[in-house]
Amino acid sequence: MKNLKKLLILGAGKMGGSLLKGLIDNTELDFDIVVVEPHLNRDNADLIKKNKIKHYDSIQNIKDPDFDLILFAVKPQVIEEVCNDVLENLIQRKTFSIISILAGIKAKTFEGHFENSQVIRSMPNLAASVGSAITALYANESTDKLLKAVADKIFSGVGEVIWVDNEDIMDVITATSGSGPAYYFFLTECLSFVAQELGLNPIDADKLSRQVAIGSSDIMKDSNDSLSNLREKVTSKGGTTEAALEVLMSPDKEFFNIFKRAVNKAYKKSKELSN
Ligand SMILES: NC(=O)c1ccc[n+]([C@@H]2O[C@H](COP(=O)([O-])OP(=O)(O)OC[C@H]3O[C@@H](n4cnc5c(N)ncnc54)[C@H](OP(=O)(O)O)[C@@H]3O)[C@@H](O)[C@H]2O)c1
Structure with missing residues (x-):
């Protein structure tokens, strides 16, 4: 993926860690990956070490703060704080390509912080940890074909993918495949x-x-x-x-x-x- 090279993953817990593993195994994608996670569990720490992936314990400590794509994989409760940290600490711009896996957080939350950004909202499920997830994807109006193709490839690496064109359907997805x-x-x-x-x-x-x-x-x-x-x-x-x-x-x-x-x-x- 030529124009989306540098990927920042915010949160490598259960789901962020599963997606990271999927990305490492995915031969169709070749990102420079940086992970921010305050408390890496043992499996994810081993994965990061083995694959020589850059890891920081906070956004504030990132050394080279320039990214093409940010994958948000933190808990919904901390999203405001995390968006503010991104704006304060990453390269001086407000527009990013964004993929979020946060349940219940709408695209407009990201649009509010990062104006004109391309935002893809996703709802995977726990089976991502064994490569058998079903993920629904929704893209906001600004999203281009490239980001859609990248998101499709990221989530195809951990299972099946469907696209929805109405964001409200994400609540149906959450209640059926998420739970x-x-x-x-x-x-x-x-x-x-x-x-x-x-x-x-x-x-x-x-x-x-x-x-x-x-x-x-x-x-x-x-x-x-x-x-x-x-x-x-x-x-x-x-x-x-x-x-x-x-x-x-x-x-x-x-x-x-x-x-x-x-x-x-x-x-x-x-x-x-x-x-
Ligand atoms: N699990 C599922 O089945 C599932 C399915 C669909 C969607 N999701 C969504 O996926 C997201 C993550 O869920 P999860 O189950 O993976 O939760 P999780 O295991 O708790 O992972 C979230 C991780 O983010 C870390 N974190 C907290 N603040 C951070 C910050 N400022 N910067 C970077 N990382 C930070 C947390 O560290 P600490 O523990 O130290 O706070 C934690 O390790 C949620 O928004 C959830 O809605 C989950």
Whole structure:
């Protein structure tokens, strides 16, 4: 990427660290990377050391403060402070190419600090840590094709990418794929608890329920069938799966409605946080 060479990553925690790893492994991108992170965890410290990446514990301590692209990966609570630190300590200009992964922080927050900047808002999920994320990307009006292509490549390095052209949809993304892994972990936990109640020991129940989730994910990954087709394929007439699905898919939609309430609550919370 010719014109976007020098990349500053602000925050190398869980998500910033996963993206850093994805960037290092990504042969299509060749950035000079600088990382600012006050408390590097061991894995990220090893990653930075091994790949000879420049690291500073604060924006104030950066030695060569000139960057083409800034990736914001701090917690939303500190964004005002971090934007002010960027303006006070980086090269004397106000316009940057920006990619943010912050939940609930709108593009206009960055536009307010860095006038005329190109801003891409992203919502990855925790599966970025294993290269299996789904990331939604939204670009503000100033964003050019180059930054879009770069963002696409960065997040393709840690999983799949979709683009949205309405920023409000980011709240839907947050409630579904951002929080989504926790829903699957909970369903897996439930399966394990029920197996234990029915007599399986806790270790095997845990192993079994995890592998059911992994196996089902692998099938979904490899298949072009619709989700309802996949379900129907494992549901034999008069069998055990059908018996369970009669409860899960009861005519009053009890299970679906509980699930819908949960995701809607996450959606409402995401909207509250963005406002
Ligand atoms: N985790 C997810 O599944 C997920 C999914 C989608 C989006 N996100 C978004 O990703 C962002 C980061 O989340 P995370 O889970 O990676 O959190 P995290 O692990 O806490 O990482 C944030 C890191 O930023 C560091 N930091 C604080 N102030 C800083 C500063 N002034 N300059 C540079 N670094 C600073 C923090 O250090 P200290 O701990 O020392 O404060 C921390 O290590 C959040 O905005 C979140 O909304 C996360």
